[in-house]
Amino acid sequence: MKPRIGSQRLRNAVLVGILGLIVVGALLDFATGTFAAFGLGMLRFICPVGFLEISLATRSIVWEALPYTLLALGAVFLVGRFPCGWLCPMYKLKHWLASVAPLGTLQAASARLPFRATWRDGLAVLGGVLAVSAITGYPVYCIICPIGIISRNLISLGTHFTVHPDILLVGFYPLVLGVFVDWQRVCPVGSIGGLANQRAPLRVPTPDEDSCIGCRTCMEACPEDIDLSDPDADMGACTQCLKCCVDCPEGAVGATPLDRLDWQAD
Amino acid sequence: MMKRRDLLRYGAELAGVTAVGVGAVESGVLAGAETPLVHPPGASTEDEFLGNCIKCGRCIQACPPNALGFAELRDGLLRSGSPKLTPAAGGCIAWGEHCLECIDACPTDSLHPVETDDAGIPTDEVIGRAQIDDDRCINCANCYPICPVEAVIQHDKEAGRETFSIDVEECVGCGRCIEICPVDGTAIELFPPDSSPAYPIDMEGL
Numbered sequence: 001m002k003p004r005i006g007s008q009r010l011r012n013a014v015l016v017g018i019l020g021l022i023v024v025g026a027l028l029d030f031a032t033g034t035f036a037a038f039g040l041g042m043l044r045f046i047c048p049v050g051f052l053e054i055s056l057a058t059r060s061i062v063w064e065a066l067p068y069t070l071l072a073l074g075a076v077f078l079v080g081r082f083p084c085g086w087l088c089p090m091y092k093l094k095h096w097l098a099s100v101a102p103l104g105t106l107q108a109a110s111a112r113l114p115f116r117a118t119w120r121d122g123l124a125v126l127g128g129v130l131a132v133s134a135i136t137g138y139p140v141y142c143i144i145c146p147i148g149i150i151s152r153n154l155i156s157l158g159t160h161f162t163v164h165p166d167i168l169l170v171g172f173y174p175l176v177l178g179v180f181v182d183w184q185r186v187c188p189v190g191s192i193g194g195l196a197n198q199r200a201p202l203r204v205p206t207p208d209e210d211s212c213i214g215c216r217t218c219m220e221a222c223p224e225d226i227d228l229s230d231p232d233a234d235m236g237a238c239t240q241c242l243k244c245c246v247d248c249p250e251g252a253v254g255a256t257p258l259d260r261l262d263w264q265a266d
Numbered sequence: 267m268m269k270r271r272d273l274l275r276y277g278a279e280l281a282g283v284t285a286v287g288v289g290a291v292e293s294g295v296l297a298g299a300e301t302p303l304v305h306p307p308g309a310s311t312e313d314e315f316l317g318n319c320i321k322c323g324r325c326i327q328a329c330p331p332n333a334l335g336f337a338e339l340r341d342g343l344l345r346s347g348s349p350k351l352t353p354a355a356g357g358c359i360a361w362g363e364h365c366l367e368c369i370d371a372c373p374t375d376s377l378h379p380v381e382t383d384d385a386g387i388p389t390d391e392v393i394g395r396a397q398i399d400d401d402r403c404i405n406c407a408n409c410y411p412i413c414p415v416e417a418v419i420q421h422d423k424e425a426g427r428e429t430f431s432i433d434v435e436e437c438v439g440c441g442r443c444i445e446i447c448p449v450d451g452t453a454i455e456l457f458p459p460d461s462s463p464a465y466p467i468d469m470e471g472l
Contacts, residue, residue, distance in 0.1 A: 128283025
C-alpha cells in the first residue's frame with residue numbers, strides 16, 4: 001500500500017510548530033524547553049550530548065538529569081535518526097542553503113571527494129567534544145552547538161524581542177565546514193542517531209525486495225543519496241524523511257513501523 | 267573489525283577536535299570580557315554553575331518578569347548562553363512573592379533548590395549586591411518602597427552622603443531597584459555577591 005505520510009509539507013509543519021512552541025512558551029513564561037531539554041513540566045527529553053558534557057565537565061553524574069537523558073536516548077534507539085529529519089532546524093537550513101547556487105556547487109564538489117564522512121566520523125567528533133569538556137571543565141559544545149544557538153535566540157525573541165549576535169555563528173557550520181565535508185554527517189549530536197540507525201527496531205525505510213522493480217526512484221528522492229538497493233549503503237545517514245517511501249511507485253519502501261513489523265512476521 | 271586506517275582516521279579526528287577545543291579555551295582567546303555577571307537564584311560558584319549548565323534556556327523561558335536573559339559572546343564565550351540577571355528589563359521577584367520558577371525549570375541541577383520560608387521566599391540566598399552611585403542618584407526615592415528586603419537607606423546629611431544608598435549586608439541583588447530607577451542609564455548597578463563595593467559608603471555615621 002502506498003503510504004500517505006512523509007510529505008515535505010508535513011515535516012515543515014512539524015518543525016515550524018516546534019519552533020513556534022518555543023517562542024510562544026517564552027512569550028507566556030511557560031517552560032516548554034528547547035532542543036537541549038524539551039518537554040512540559042517534569043516530562044523532559046534531555047540532549048544526551050549535553051548530559052555527557054556536563055557529567056564529564058563536573059566529574060560527577062548529574063542524577064537529576066539522568067532519567068530524562070535515558071528517555072531521550074531510548075526514543076532515539078527505538079526510532080533511529082528521525083529527529084534529524086523532522087526536528088532539527090539545522091537540517092532544514094542546510095538543505096535550504098544547498099539550494100542556493102554557490103553553496104550547492106561547493107556541496108556537490110565536496111561530495112565528489114574520495115573522502116566520504118559518515119556517522120562514524122561524527123562519533124569521533126563527539127569523542128573530541130566530550131574530551132574538551134572533560135579537560136576544560138566546561139560544556140563547550142553546548143555553547144557553540146547551532147541547534148542550541150537557534151533555540152536560545154527563539155527564547156530571546158519571545159522574552160526580550162531581540163536576537164543575539166551569536167546567531168551569526170549558526171552560518172559558520174554550513175558555510176565553512178560544508179566546503180570540506182558534508183558537515184551534517186559529522187554532527188556530534190546526529191551521530192548518536194547514526195549509531196541508533198544501525199539497530200533501531202522502528203527505523204522505517206526498508207526496501208521490500210519482492211516488490212522492488214529497481215527503478216531507483218528512492219535513490220533520486222533521497223536527500224542523503226542513499227541507495228536502498230545496496231546492502232552496504234550507509235544507513236547511518238538516513239534521517240527518516242520518508243521521501244523514498246512516498247515517491248516509490250510500487251510502495252516497496254516501508255513507511256510505517258507497522259509495515260516493518262508485518263514484514264518481519266512474514 | 268575496524269581497519270587500522272579507519273582507526274587512524276577516527277583517532278586523528280578525535281584528537282584534532284580535542285586539541286582545537288582545549289587550545290581555544292585554555293589559550294583564553296575566547297574568554298571575552300571579565301565583567302562580573304549576576305546569576306539566577308540557586309547558582310553556586312560560577313565554575314560549578316557554568317559546568318552544569320547545558321544552555322537550554324528553560325529558566326529564561328519560565329521567568330515571569332523576564333528578569334533573566336542570555337549571557338552573550340561579549341560576556342565571554344564560556345558564559346555565553348547561560349542565564350544572567352538583566353535588571354534593566356525587570357528585576358527578580360522571588361523576594362516579593364512565591365516564584366523561583368527558574369530553579370523548577372532547570373533540568374540539570376545547575377540551579378540548586380534554595381532554602382525558603384513558609385511563603386516560598388528565599389531565606390539565605392543572595393544573588394548579587396546593588397549599589398547606588400551618588401553622582402548619578404537624583405534622590406527620587408523610587409527604589410526605597412520597591413525593595414523587598416528593605417535594604418535601601420535614606421541618609422541624612424550628617425551621615426556624610428546626600429543620596430539614597432543600599433545596605434550591602436541586607437541587599438539580595440534582585441535588581442528591582444534598577445528596574446524602577448528613572449535615571450537615564452540607571453544610577454544603580456548590580457554586582458556579584460562576592461565583589462567589593464564600587465561605591466563605598468561610610469556605614470559608621472548611621
